[in-house]
Amino acid sequence: xxxxxxxxxxxxxxxxxxxxxxxxxxxxxxxxxxxxxxxxxxxxxxxxxxxxxxxxxxxxxxxxxxxxxxxxxxxxxxxxxxxxxxxxxxxxxxxxxxxxxxxxxxxxxxxxxxxxxxxxxxxxxxxxxxxxxxxxxxxxxxxxxxxxxxxxxxxxxxxxxxxxxxxxxxxxxxxxxxxxxxxxxxxxxxxxxxxxxxxxxxxxxxxxxxxxxxxxxxxxxxxxxxxxxxxxxxxxxxxxxxxxxxxxxxxxxxxxxxxxxxxxxxxxxxxxxxxxxxxxxxxxxxxxxxxxxxxxxxxxxxxxxxxxxxxxxxxxxxxxxxxxxxxxxxxxxxxxxxxxxxxxxxxxxxxxxxxxxxxxxxxxxxxxxxxxxxxxxxxx
Numbered sequence: 001x002x003x004x005x006x007x008x009x010x011x012x013x014x015x016x017x018x019x020x021x022x023x024x025x026x027x028x029x030x031x032x033x034x035x036x037x038x039x040x041x042x043x044x045x046x047x048x049x050x051x052x053x054x055x056x057x058x059x060x061x062x063x064x065x066x067x068x069x070x071x072x073x074x075x076x077x078x079x080x081x082x083x084x085x086x087x088x089x090x091x092x093x094x095x096x097x098x099x100x101x102x103x104x105x106x107x108x109x110x111x112x113x114x115x116x117x118x119x120x121x122x123x124x125x126x127x128x129x130x131x132x133x134x135x136x137x138x139x140x141x142x143x144x145x146x147x148x149x150x151x152x153x154x155x156x157x158x159x160x161x162x163x164x165x166x167x168x169x170x171x172x173x174x175x176x177x178x179x180x181x182x183x184x185x186x187x188x189x190x191x192x193x194x195x196x197x198x199x200x201x202x203x204x205x206x207x208x209x210x211x212x213x214x215x216x217x218x219x220x221x222x223x224x225x226x227x228x229x230x231x232x233x234x235x236x237x238x239x240x241x242x243x244x245x246x247x248x249x250x251x252x253x254x255x256x257x258x259x260x261x262x263x264x265x266x267x268x269x270x271x272x273x274x275x276x277x278x279x280x281x282x283x284x285x286x287x288x289x290x291x292x293x294x295x296x297x298x299x300x301x302x303x304x305x306x307x308x309x310x311x312x313x314x315x316x317x318x319x320x321x322x323x324x325x326x327x328x329x330x331x332x333x334x335x336x337x338x339x340x341x342x343x344x345x346x347x348x349x350x351x352x353x354x355x356x357x358x359x360x361x362x363x364x365x366x367x368x369x370x371x372x373x374x375x376x377x378x379x380x
Contacts, residue, residue, distance in 0.1 A: 016295075016303060018071050022048060024124065024311045025074040028318070031123025032076045032116060037061075039112045042079035042103040049074060078105035110337045117329045124315030125258065131308035133254045135301065140244035143178030148231050155230020160209040162231055167199040174260055177243070179233060186211050188264045190227035258312060265316055323348075323355030 026048060033046055043061070047053075049068035056066030068074075079100065101107055105116070146168040151158050168176045171185035172194055186194060190213035197206050211227025218224055245253055295306045319327040328351065336342040343351075 020307045027123050027127045028120045029074050029076050031119035035119035036116045041105045044079045045077040080104045110333050114333045117326050121315035121318045124311045128308045128312040136250045140242050143241050143243050144239050146176045146179045146182050149233030152230035157229040157231045160207050169197040171196050187226040323351035324359050328355050
């Protein structure tokens with residue numbers, strides 16, 4: 001690799017990826033930080049990145065704000081914690097300071113701890129909402145009437161009873177405002193049944209079908225597994241309409257979009273438990289960096305939109321009930337709320353070790369999937 005190639009790679013992939021990741025991590029950790037501060041928790045450090053500190057300063061509350069050497073995450077560490085996972089350190093002097101005791105995270109009520117932990121993923125969801133809402137109000141959206149132009153002979157759609165001229169009203173309960181919505185709802189359900197409501201003449205009907213899974217290449221040459229049913233329509237310039245919703249309607253449209261992404265993400269994860277999952281679609285930091293660089297070539301708006309989607313997915317991932325993640329903490333605290341007392345430190349530590357091993361294994365797998373497996377086509 002020449003120096004020019006390295007600089008191009010750095011500017012095209014690494015910097016857009018780090019910019020997106022830094023914003024997402026900062027918002028996530030700021031959610032933890034703000035709710036912890038509102039609940040009177042003593043906060044030792046707020047870090048963007050892991051490892052050795054590069055730049056840092058102390059605020060008037062005694063919190064160390066810092067940027068660390070490994071820019072792939074971040075954390076808020078409360079006083080008395082052993083590590084960034086909020087495991088109490090039995091040897092920490094803060095635990096034996098009677099003046100500081102009421103401000104320790106470990107001494108807060110279980111509901112306060114639940115609120116603090118849940119605040120990170122919620123902040124990610126709010127970031128997604130604000131971005132999508134602002135883009136929708138600012139730019140509106142281009143739509144094409146959701147009318148079927150052609151039904152391909154021998155296709156899933158023909159077998160299900162679609163006819164040219166059918167107007168699509170909804171898919172799986174999601175309102176279809178344009179043909180692009182219909183395409184997206186079907187494409188994100190490969191090999192999963194979808195329920196489609198149509199209007200034909202003066203009557204409405206409901207059609208159930210299972211989109212055929214196919215692998216296509218996007219404009220950047222990346223393989224994408226999508227669902228296809230075999231319908232199309234010709235689009236002329238006169239068919240394209242710019243729709244600008246009002247502020248109230250835009251709230252509902254944004255909430256529907258977030259609900260759709262969450263539902264489809266859950267379905268994607270669920271596919272792996274029933275043997276339908278495609279491991280090629282699992283992405284790690286290398287693939288995300290590549291996609292970030294590719295999307296950055298489409299302009300800042302496209303990159304901001306990607307940031308919104310990644311923020312939501314990171315929020316969802318963090319809510320999985322796996323120790324080490326926020327969802328694992330929430331699981332422990334909910335058990336504590338039901339039992340009236342926390343799980344033993346031994347049980348919690350075993351859970352965190354299992355969670356760490358699971359997350360590490362997933363990271364290693366996605367790294368190989370992004371590089372070795374993807375390059376040589378081993379899993380195809």
